[in-house]
Amino acid sequence: MRQRKLKLDILLIFYYAALIIMGLGATMLVPAVVALGFREWNTALDFVIAILLSFLTGNIFLLFVPQEIRKLKLSWLHGMVAVTVAWFVGMIIGAVPYYLSGFYGSFLDAAFDVMSGLTTTGLTLVQDLDHVPYGINMWRHLLTFIGGQGVVVLALSFLFRDISGAFKLYVGEAKEEQILPNTRNTARVIWIISVIYLFVGTVVFWLIGMVIGLSPLRAFFHGLWVFMAAWSTGGFAPQSQNIMYYHSVLYELACFFFITVGSFNFALHYNVFRGNYREVWRNMEIITFFTTFSLLFLVVACGLAKLGVYTGFSEVFRKGFFHVLSAHTGTGFMTIYSSQFHGWSELAISGLLVAMLLGGSACSTAGGFKALRVGIIWHTLLREVKRLISPESAIIAEKFHHIRDVLLEERHVRGAMLTVLLYIVTFVITAIIGTACGFPLYDAAFEAASATANVGLSIGVTTPAMPAVLKVVYIFVMWAGRLEFMAVLAGVAFIFEAVRRR
Amino acid sequence: MRRITLLVLVMLLLVPHQVIAAPVSSSELLENSDYYDQKMVEFEGEVVGDVMVRGKNAWVPVSDGENTLSVWMPVAFAKKIKYIGRYQVRGDKVWVKGIFYKSCPEHGGSLDIHAQSFRVLEPGYEVTIPLDMSRLFTVVILGILTAALILVNHYLGRGYYF
């Protein structure tokens, strides 16, 4: 009986995973069409191969799942395991066009880039990026864009007819905020907001691109791609020099705007777009982000200016501010070469490292601890201090404002502290593995923070020549960090459950 | 602080730049950027991406295969460029001689080279990559397999229609 129940669970997991995989495969039509438009025949064929593979895999999964099982309810645990399976298979299939394009040293490198895109990290192992076809660049940035909103969110909004297990899948991707009572509508709201910004952002970057000397067609695609990477706080760019390629203050200012709003909570966007403008100034996440950002920028600016790395105002602003914002929002855009970070003072690097770990808002495209959790921990500290200075019998109630006034409860504190602790532990372990692979602690820690918090700034560790072990570790860490460790815990729980049943 | 910067700038203008002969690689420039900072260097590579004209000057990204460096040059130089390296295009191989800046004060602290002389060494060319028959074959085989499986699923009542 128990054995049979386990079998049903596994079939159900494969059913949902199959749908998500086919959904992801269908999105490859976009880069395929772009490749055709630019007469990149072989690239287009690579995408067709990958699309067919995704549908083949999906249908093999479906073959084993009878209709009556499909109507069964999905539990929280199995929702998360389904997301895990979908991400893993999706990574393999998404890497096929990369690998076939010949711009990656190995299949592992290609898989690394897919994971980096889907988790909106932005570390990359692509080689000779300046000669990459349009189709491949479209796929790199589209992956980031989809990853930012969530693969599940995409599948939910367009594909699923029956959505009995929808919310559980949705939560599996670390988006616990239910903006509307209906999960499918919540998923749609996320996409509507993203598409509104996609339109605004692409037009803005397109116009700026033409002003700074790109041809209209090139400016359009660069604009689209840079916007996708900025909004998703991804950090990919179509050229190997990343944002420095453009040498433009205007482009950088537009990046400031879109990476910052990209790191905002979707619930906040929703409220602001509905006319609740005051929420922006009252929201705890915005206040927390503003505070930590200002403090860290002060640290980095002092580290740059006082120790003589950059001495002029424009250099401190355009290099210092840019990278702190890029780190704090979890984007990973760069306007310097990786190796130049070695010229930065250690004070500036430590400021950047903390900024990377803190990250943007919860239920956004950003990674890291998230401002919501930092704010909750801050309020907990306040509460404890208040408790110490008031009489023992007093009841201390601490409130914070996030969309509405919320009373600080133990479950908030526990959740926030546990996740932050897991981030720190993962970061430390990743840094240690980096040093074990022969990198200096300084570099290993920087890159570990970047991978764990899905940032994408690189000090030069992430190159095609790095040890394969480290590539695998980074893939795992990016994925675990993006799904906020829920998926990892669910996977462990599922294996445990399965073993116990035997 | 201002005065010192001004003094340094004046001194830099007066003292002739130390010339480093023979082209250096981009990795060499990046790794020893302190040494090469504000010195005359020679750099060779392929023009890639876009030539971005800004008034009388233009930004030209030049790649030597290891890294891409931005070269700031007069439009008159940039006009000599015929092929820009992209997919299926090999860009002109060019030689530039100019001042290397680790963090250029004129361009917001970016690392760049301000070209003073410029030459196209080898013209670029278009690379036509023929349609790969093995890929086409794979598509056909996979297509047949997928279609067959979808049909099987359909008849078994296990298909999924969006």
Place this chain on the structure above:
Amino acid sequence: MAENRSTKRLFQGKTVFLGIIVELGVVVVLVFSGIIVSWLVTW
């Protein structure tokens, strides 16, 4: 929040436009504070 409207009518052009302006305002304040800090440390 809880009303059961279709997502098509969720947003109106005017509030979305103003919403983007308000969010732009946040970033402008952020950038402005960055400019002040940069200016202070290099002064």
